[in-house]
Amino acid sequence: MAQRFFSLTEDVYVPGRWYLRDPVGEDASGSRSIWRFTQGQRVEVGGRLTVPFRRPGRELDFTAAGAASTPVVSARVATVLERLAPDDAQLLPVDIEGTSEPFFLLVVTKLLDCIDDKACRAVERWLPEDGRPDKVGEYRAVYGLRVDPERVRDARIFRLRGWTLPIVVDEEIKSALERVGIVGGRFDAV
DSSP: OOOOEEEEEEOTTOTTBOEEOOOBSTTTOSTTGGGGGGSSSOOOOSSOEEOOEEEOOBOOSEEEETTTTEEEEEHHHHHHHHHHOTTTEEEEEEEOTTOSSOEEEEEEOOEEOOBOTTTSSEEEEOOGGGTOTTTTTSEEEEESOOBOGGGTTTOSEEEETTEEEEEEEEHHHHHHHHHTTOSSEEEEEO
8 A cells, every 4th residue: 555645734723822933043034044944955053043923822733933834843743753754854943932842943854856746636837928937837836735655755754846835744754743642733635
């Protein structure tokens, strides 16, 4: 039986939940640098990062913070990822004012070309007439995302080349996160 994969996204329906802004720090401030945490590769930071509140509330184990939707995870989630996917994730400690537990910025370090265009409900690519010559041929939208398990190889958690917003995890990571009671994360089969 083929390996199953799931997108891990933020559950925005958790009552009373917090909302976080983009991470800031010595070299993580500024609108351009926030995107580097979501590009599917390791990053270097020059000091501790801080994640400010947009609105305080209930702490979540998984939060998509700020405009870049940078994943912020609890120690429970970090422990699962360190155990099951140490080569696929970089965990950077972050400070969040008023928190009692440690939190980490999750940098997914695998970027795979494995979207199964034919199995997706619909795929749109940028065209020359869209007026974005820098994006022609790249994904503009993906509906009903499906990945080709044959092209995943040995990755356990990864982002998708050309469509980096979703984080994709294998079934074992999904199950382990559900067993620890992840709050704030939602899984959808891809």
